[in-house]
Amino acid sequence: MTTPPSPVRGSSRPAQSWPGARLHVVTGKGGTGKTTVAAALAVALAAQGQRVLLAEVEGRQGISQTLDVAPLAPVERRVLSTARGGEVIGLAVDAKAALLEYLQIFYRLGRAGGALERVGAIDFATTIAPGVRDVLLIGKVFEANRRPLDPADKHRRGPRMYDAVVLDAPPTGRVVHFLSVNAEVAGLAKVGPIRSQADSITRLLTSSQTVVHLVTLLEEMPVQETLDAIDELAKGGFRVGAVVVNQVRDQVLPDWAVEELLDERVDTAALATPLARSGLRLDPTAVAGLLAEARGHAERVALEAEQLALVEDTGRPVLLLPYLSDGVDSTAVAELAEILTDQGMV
Secondary structure (H helix, E strand, C coil): CCCCCCHHHCCCECCCCCCCCCEEEEEECCCCCHHHHHHHHHHHHHCCCCEEEEEECCCCCHHHHHHCCCCCCCCCEEEEECCCCCEEEEEECCHHHHHHHHHHHHHCCCHHHHHHHHCCHHHHHHHCCCCHHHHHHHHHHHHHHHCECCCCCCCCCCCECCCEEEEECCCHHHHHHHHHHHHHHHHHCCCHHHHHHHHHHHHHHCCCCEEEEEEECCCHHHHHHHHHHHHHHHHCCCCEEEEEEEEECCCCCCHHHHHHHHCCCCCHHHHHHHHHHCCCCCCHHHHHHHHHHHHHHHHHHHHHHHHHHHHHCCCCCEEEEECCCCCCCHHHHHHHHHHHHHCCCC
């Protein structure tokens, strides 16, 4: 199994799970691996015997690629089971399907909904009308989160269909608007089912049942976006969970070597002698190339340590996931799920 980062990379601040949380929203700057982390979190929850809905809303089919399963559909289907009886159910939330379902639930349109689709009204509502798409996407997740296990349980007093919902959400630059869109709708619709639905969704998203986790790399832009998103989420009344630092590489050189490289206290001649003693007789050009590589590593170590300190200064739990040189597949996701569990994410 892939080992967690070395302690010389800075200690993580372990999570302590999230009492009362049922909806886990995972966001991060594009390219940080938020879909991988969302999948790993869902697998970690399922490994404890829970039935978990893993939903995506961006239409990228990132979850299917990460878990090595067929492309997800707008209908829920099982994508994996665990030894303890847990399940991960996958869902690609589709705005058009969600709108047709909404029209049927609240207005009993039935076939009339299909007629609206044929004349282009559904496409207009989901692609042209500002904010409607996000309302529909988050609304579907809301419905799945509160759905009772027993369809006859109209008052939702019994167990739910899902023990937890993990949402692979839009990136950090858009996530606050995505989560806040129903509050904006409530300001426009003063009465009726739309206002009631918007209020209910806003209450869920700002309650202890929902927690927003952020994924970052130890690079300046992703870390800055993470810091900005934490501030914006807190101002919006959302519960911020863990910061998951992804793709952390081990420090391969001791601290003293990193310091000497950064201070440029190592030169080609000084390096050639110990290399020769080890049986490596290299010409000066090759030695200079090795030294340049080592200095590049030292500079990266220093930069990542600086970025990690900024993340830890947020006061949020900080979890570290290793860089996987062989890429990400279903086996790697299972390993990352174990690491998240070991660090207290679930």
